[in-house]
Amino acid sequence: MKKMKLSVLLAMFALVIGVLAACGGNAGGEETEGNTSGNSNSGGGEASETSIVVAGSSAMQPLVAAAAEQYKGDNADADIQVQAGGSGAGLSQVQEGSIAIGNSDVFAEEKEGIDAEALVDHKVAVVGMTAAINPNAGVDDLTKQQLIDIFTGKVTNWSEVGGNDQEITLVNRPDSSGTRATFVKYALDGETPAEGITEDSSNTVKQIVADTDGAIGYLALSYFDDDTVVKGKIDGVEATNETIGSGEFPIWAYQHSYTNGDPEGLAKEFLDYMMSDEVQTSIVPEQGYVPMTDMQVERDAEGNITEK
Structure with missing residues (x-):
């Protein structure tokens, strides 16, 4: 009888030990799984940024x-x-x-x-960027000095540079514009443009130049996708991938x-x-x-x- 009780006690003790071991293993497993999941989510968060x-x-x-x-x-x-x-x-x-x-x-x-x-x-x-000119100005080619004189207000009528007798309207971008900064630096040699119309968007500049007789602004080449505005040559050089790539055209x-x-x-x-x-x-x-x-x-x- 004593032997039977002892056997039962030993079996129960072994059972308790087994349960504790299993719980400990699961606890450890959950901790490991938690760490793995955390790392995975961290990396996955970067990879799955959408x-x-x-x-x-x-x-x-x-x-x-x-x-x-x-x-x-x-x-x-x-x-x-x-x-x-x-x-x-x-x-x-x-x-x-x-x-x-x-x-x-x-x-x-x-x-x-x-x-x-x-x-x-x-x-x-x-x-590449260049002057955007209203078609009624009658000009498609300007020297760099003429361009500077126009944008600084020294030339105010297109007839002064071989165009029609039409008053010039300047269309600029705001001071924060990179297009303006590029045009001022490489087209106007750093000269400050005279006051005129100022617009935040290149799309709006194009629209105003197209709709306003005598207007001139400046645009990236990607905006010259129709004939509503004239893409101005500078010193006889047209702005193309080839002339820009070679450095022949300066405004880029x-x-x-x-x-x-x-x-x-x-x-x-x-x-x-x-x-x-x-x-x-x-x-x-x-x-x-x-x-x-x-x-x-x-x-x-x-x-x-x-x-x-």
């Missing part, structure tokens, strides 16, 4: 929007919102972290209040996509896509920009040009 905002340069908007649409066609879960607002706004917003990518026509070093060292520059294309700038630190997740994937052959050899030229691979020269933030 929405970013890209904003800034309106000159870049057509290119980036076209690339985003094609990217989303192949990646149904991706939500890439492309907005304008000007290069200054794009740089400010990406610096403060409110957007993933800030587009700019100018180097971050050229904008006051921007900590360029904190931002990473991704040059995704080159944009990099299309910068800045990130606050190294890009991650969808921002990195989209920027990699922007530099892919699919975009550089197709979308970039189709949208009126110059692929990075076509550039035979390069330019630094001071405007110095050197051969590659």
